[in-house]
Amino acid sequence: MKIIMQILLILSLGIFQAQAQSSQGKIKGQLTDQTTKEALPAATVVLLHSKDSSVANTAISDNKGNFEISGIADGSYRIYLSFMGYKAVYKPVTINADNRTINLGNLAMEHKGVDLAGVEIVQEKPPIVVKKDTLEFNADAFKTRENSVVEDLLKKLPGVVVDKDGGITAQGQTVNKVLVNGKPFFGSDPKMATRNLPANIIDKVQLIDKKSDQAEFTQIDDGQTEKAINIVIKKDKNKGLFGRGTAGYGTDDRYGVSFNLNRFNDDQKISLVGNANNVNNLGFSAQNQMSFGRGGGGGGGGGSRRGFASGGATTVNPGITTSSMAGFNYMQTFNKKLDFSGSYLFNDNKVNILQNTTQQNIQANYSNYQYTNSASSTDNLNHRVNMRFEYQLDSLHSFIFTPTYSLTNANSNSVNAYTTLGNNNKDTINRGVTYNDGHGNSANYGGNLLFRKRFNKKGRSLSLNLSYNNSTNNQVGTVISNTMFLNDNVRKDSSYNQENTTDSYSKNLGANLTYSEPLSKDRYLEVNYGITKYHSYSERYTYDYDSAKLGYTKRNDSLSNIFTNNTVNQQAGIAIRTVKLKYDYAFGLNVLFNNLDNNTFAYRTLKDSLITQNTVNFSPNANFNYMFSKNKRLRINYNGNTTQPTIQQLQPVPDNSDALYIQQGNPNLKPAFNNTIQVNYNTFNMNTFRGAFIMFTSNFGSNKIINAINYDSTTGKTITMPVNVNGYYSFSGMMHNSIPLSKTPGQNLNTATNISYGRDVSINNALKNFSTNIVLGQAANVSFMVKDWLDLSAGGNISYNITRYTITKSSNGNYLNYGATGDVNVTLPKGFMIGSDINYTMNSGLSNGNNLTSTLWNANVAKYVFPKRTGLIKFQAFDLLHQYAAVSRTVTDNYIKDSRSNVLQQYFMLSFTYFLNRFGGQSQNSNRDKMQRDMDRNMRMYQNGGGRGGGGGFRPGGF
Secondary structure, three states: HHHHHHHHHEEEEEEHHHHHHOOOOOEEEEEEEEOOOOOOOOOEEEEEEEEOEEEEEEEEEEOOOEEEEEEOOEEEEEEEEEOOOOOOEEEEEEEEEOOEEEEEEEEOOOOOOOEEEEEOOOOOOEEEEEOEEEEEEEHHHOOOOOEEEHHHHHHHOOOEEOOOOEEEEEOEEEEEEEOOOOOOOOOOOOHHHHOOOOOHHHHEEEEEEOHHHHHHHHHOOOOOEEEEEEEEEEHOOOOOEEEEEEEEEEEOOOOEEEEEEEEEEEEEEEEEEEEEEEOOOOOOOOOOOOOOOOOOOOOOOOOOOEOOOOOHHHHOOOOOEEEEEEEEEEEEEEEEEEEEEEEEEEEEEEEEOOOOOOOEEEOOOOOOEEEEEEEEEEEOOOOOEEEEEEEOOOOOOEEEEEEEEEEEOOOOOOOEEEEEEEEEEEEEEEEEEEEEEEEEEEEEEEEEEEEEEEEEOOOEEEEEEEEEEEEEEEEEEEEEEEEEEEEEOOOEEEEEEEEEEEEEEEEEEEEEHHHHHHHOOOEEEEEEEEEEEEEEEEEEEEEEEEEEOOOOEEEHHHHHHHEEEEEEEEEEEEEEEOOOOOOEEEEEEEEEEEEEEEEEOOOOEEEEEEEEEEEEEEEEEEEEEEEEEOOOOOOOEEEEEEEOOHHHOOOOEEEEOOOEEEEEEOOOOOEEEEEEEEEEEEEEEOOOOEEEEEEEEEEEEOOOOEEEEEOOOOEEEEEEEEEEEEEOOOEEEEEEEEEOOOOOOOOEEEEEEEEEEEEEEEEOOOEEEEEEEEEEEEEEEEEEOOOOOOEEEEEEEEEEEOOOEEEHHHEEEEEEEEEEEEEEEEEEEEEEEEEEEEEEEEEOOOOOOOOOOEEEEEEEEEEEEOOOOOEEEEEEOOOOOOOOOEEEEEOOEEEEEEEEEEOOEEEEEEEEEEEEEEOOOEHHHHHHHOOOOOHHHOOOOOOOOOOEEEEOOOHHHHH
């Protein structure tokens, strides 16, 4: 903790130092209209360092057009002036011992592009622009270190937070999609873009409340929005060859190799990436990973996962991960009609985990304790392909086709040794060992075809969305279990050696037709009809081991069956949208018809059983948007949606891969229906860079799918079955503030305040157990740069949880969890750099042996080599204190589980990185040499508030 305090002290001293160093000179003047001689109030004045055009200070003219900038250190500057409707201008100025105060006098500004005496006219772009659904950042205004990647740039943007694993939060919402020039990049995997593209090629970063393709076309909000980031490439960087390659080796045979190579040629963009390491660095977002055994419907043992998981970042990557990855991305605009983007990604992900857990199983009148030591190894090999064709037939007709394909091959094995104690944690209830081994493959393919037609009459449109998805899953698993049960000192042994095979497939075909018609100049009518047909089929066979035949030849009929599900969903709806100058709103009603047939053939009875369900749900939907001003917006949205149960939840065959936790499907499950209400308020001041983002969310509905628990106190066995329940709801609120620490863009304090209250339902031994949960959270992070040599960031978070249950009251608890992070990078003379980061997590209130403080401290030293600094040698130290730990607590309505896992241990690594930057036939350094004479063309400065400035993270080589 002392280290964290030292980092925060350095940060504070840096701020004071920056302020102290800038308390010398003064510049003042007055802005007027050259023709009318009238004063120009609220004009933006920006003082730039001449050497690199970074922002030194800013000011706003008063009602008489007067401005004054004080506290200026000695040096050469350029002063920029901008006002709406006038050409922006700049003028060189110098502060020194003989010239502390500069009075520019009257500066007359022109409506048109006429040069003033001694003043040069430039074209400028503000650092931040607020649009209806978009917050746009000028990348050049947020200066980053040399050879930084997009992730480092994002860390400088107000309202954007990037965690240690590359996860992005913008305005308090998780970002799951990052686009490049509006197109998917490696299937919109965020990390592929943010960790592979260099920051210096980025023109703009746009935070978007992205609507569905259909809603963007019809302009009628369907409530399907997601927070997305669009990266816009600079026009002069759209032609070139660039990338980087890194190779490193360290102690304990740790290694890391990565590369990315990009060839941009205007309308054609090709990217190659690769990565192989055994230091838990995926470099991509894990998707389509296969797991063995049936997953539950409601999370964990009780179906209602409340409380908290403590451990912070240490719980994210337990175990040791060895991964390899290679990918190819291609984007091209063939002509004005056809746009294409596509990618292929291969990855092989191996994870080895050692874990011990202490779990208190809780029922209304008793509890016991289960202790487990486990070791597991998984290997997931995945191929995935994503494509997008957009064809503009003519000005009125267009198509969007997005096919996808993925193939996964997986292997898994594990061993679990367990003991359950009852009677005040003394008497043994059971003890045993279970071995699991499995292998299988799954394939998924499908796509969406969206046809859009506009009519000559404004507001009249027609769209048809066709979708198809098909998935197959084939698994073979072996389970060997030996368990001793003790009941009143009477011993009973249970053992089985079985092989189970599962062959299943599912497919769905859907169509949705939407028509919109203008009722007046600002009111529109939308009608829609959709139908989706689901079909799934599963064969599950279990065979007992035959010692005489030395093979799995005896079919176990009680654990074998064939299951078929057919479901037809139909939806019809109507909506009316009104669009005014400052606000718009829409309301409508959808009716959903669901027809379900489940057929089960049980080998135990040699009989078929058929279950038929017909349900109707009414789903009103509404949204309201109000623009208080250009930079203040209120958005209210409500919608309802239906979730179908999975085939694993429906198939009524026990899964006994865990001897003490038996899972069984339920063919009587109904679709779950959920209502969501969301209120968003955003405000952002383009002059001060201060922003506030407030969000309120509520969820409630019917037929929620959870796992009902039946617990046998005499054997310690838990049997679960998914069921439908009602009576749940939740409310949550979030406020995110972005506060500038100086007038230089990129130096921010971001705070996030969260509060939530929820009620959930679970079933324990046929008794309904209601739980309430209150969570209070506060997080803050700060980034600051002292000139261009010291870059600092620090953050902290704290969470307080209050959990109460109506039946299992011994699960009630109040829990506190907190952590802190720090990051510092220093640029030294002669191409040297040093950096260090720390992640501190505090756990309290856990079981004995798990109350650990985890401190992960890393450091590195690096030096640029070669005349044009195209090489970088880096020495990295991981976990200097040898205190990295993975400890977590999970609290549900029927158990409290504390877990401790193995993690990556201390190592040291030496790596070399080579940078390739050639644009328009020139290297990056050649471009830098001509930066001064190209300043008018490349500079992006203030207009109506804003500037350019500094600081950036440093991530050489991606390790």
